[in-house]
Amino acid sequence: MSAAPACAELEVDVAIVGGGMVGASLAAALAGAGRRLLLIESIPFGDAAQPSFDERTTALGNTSRRIFEALGVWASIAPEAAAIRTIHISDAGRFGFARLRAAEHGIDAFGYVVANRCIGAALWRGLSAAPNLTLQVPAHITDLAITPEHARFTVVQESGAATPVRAQLLVAADGAHSQVRSASGIAADVIDYQQVAVVTNVGIDRPHAGQAFERFTAAGPLAVLPRHDGAMAVIWACRPERARELLALDERSYRSQLQAQFGWRAGRFVRAGQRSSYPLKLTRARAGSTVRTLFIGNAAQALHPVAGQGFNLGLRDAAMLAEVMAATPGDAGAPSVLSRFIDWRARDRRGVIGFTDGLIRLFADSRRSTTLLRNLGLLAFDLAPPAKDALARVSAGFGGPTPRLARGLSLPHV
Numbered sequence: 001m002s003a004a005p006a007c008a009e010l011e012v013d014v015a016i017v018g019g020g021m022v023g024a025s026l027a028a029a030l031a032g033a034g035r036r037l038l039l040i041e042s043i044p045f046g047d048a049a050q051p052s053f054d055e056r057t058t059a060l061g062n063t064s065r066r067i068f069e070a071l072g073v074w075a076s077i078a079p080e081a082a083a084i085r086t087i088h089i090s091d092a093g094r095f096g097f098a099r100l101r102a103a104e105h106g107i108d109a110f111g112y113v114v115a116n117r118c119i120g121a122a123l124w125r126g127l128s129a130a131p132n133l134t135l136q137v138p139a140h141i142t143d144l145a146i147t148p149e150h151a152r153f154t155v156v157q158e159s160g161a162a163t164p165v166r167a168q169l170l171v172a173a174d175g176a177h178s179q180v181r182s183a184s185g186i187a188a189d190v191i192d193y194q195q196v197a198v199v200t201n202v203g204i205d206r207p208h209a210g211q212a213f214e215r216f217t218a219a220g221p222l223a224v225l226p227r228h229d230g231a232m233a234v235i236w237a238c239r240p241e242r243a244r245e246l247l248a249l250d251e252r253s254y255r256s257q258l259q260a261q262f263g264w265r266a267g268r269f270v271r272a273g274q275r276s277s278y279p280l281k282l283t284r285a286r287a288g289s290t291v292r293t294l295f296i297g298n299a300a301q302a303l304h305p306v307a308g309q310g311f312n313l314g315l316r317d318a319a320m321l322a323e324v325m326a327a328t329p330g331d332a333g334a335p336s337v338l339s340r341f342i343d344w345r346a347r348d349r350r351g352v353i354g355f356t357d358g359l360i361r362l363f364a365d366s367r368r369s370t371t372l373l374r375n376l377g378l379l380a381f382d383l384a385p386p387a388k389d390a391l392a393r394v395s396a397g398f399g400g401p402t403p404r405l406a407r408g409l410s411l412p413h414v
Contacts, residue, residue, distance in 0.1 A: 013332040015167035022297030022314040023173030024123040029322030031130035057233040059308035070405040076122035082226040083109035085210030092217040169333035176302035191282040196243035203271040216363035292333040319403035326411040351398020
């Protein structure tokens, strides 16, 4: 790790704003590719205020696992990863349901449930000693000015020390409320689902055996996912007023209401951890790039957590951008480079956004005819191996080139 000299302008090929899971993954992918890198994050790893690396969980698809294997971090993640070997999908109060078993598709697992904290630790452990990478943490940027030749800004550290920076490419990985995106003049379209996710971890009275559940209710989906420690992660999407009620309940009352809503498929809920919540919206940048600037992860598209596709999509963004950067010598922010990335990622982004948004809209439709067709469709799906095969491949993306890292291949060196 190198330190920027005080008051001297730091020149880099790629400046990444946002060191959450997607930004850190991009830095890890590019660190050995010969590019001069800068990673700026406002909240240090390990800080309780860091939302990207808390005890909430992420479901990593097999493509994401392969990317992390190629980055050399999966070995640190695997001991705390719970394999998803079966998936049970149901429509609360209706007859429709479907079951998927990984073994029937010739794979060990559909994916892996991992605490964000574990993913963050594995990534940042490598970044602290990565070549050609300057870390500025905690720090933020000011005075952003973008021209056709470069992006210029100032990095301000917590101590107040300021470093001017000139970058060929500025990458915004700073979340759904991206300050870089706003400062670049790119608006975002927001669909408010009028749902809030109440998340926690619960203990159960029997082994979960790698089972994951997605139960669609009238107010939103309820996911119950296996954890490596034998507990299960709960993501309960509901109306805002209902979320406030759930957050205010004592632990025993919460467990009782969760049991009543979810049922007994996973067993008896015997304890529950601290609850937290966040609003559920679909946020899409109106453009994936602008002059000398790219948006990835939630800065480009922040999704509803149904089907657990948000981070997996963002990680494929990072893997493909790293590949483009590593394979393109010269100007990292040239228009041809940006357009190549946008073109290669367009189909996958569009497909995942449509898939997750469509699920929410389908299961939110309470009309009798729609409900009947939906449940008949679930039963038909349960009996249709080709349909199950297609769903099992969702984590590989919805089209476009597959990143080299997702195929277990290393990146070329610029």
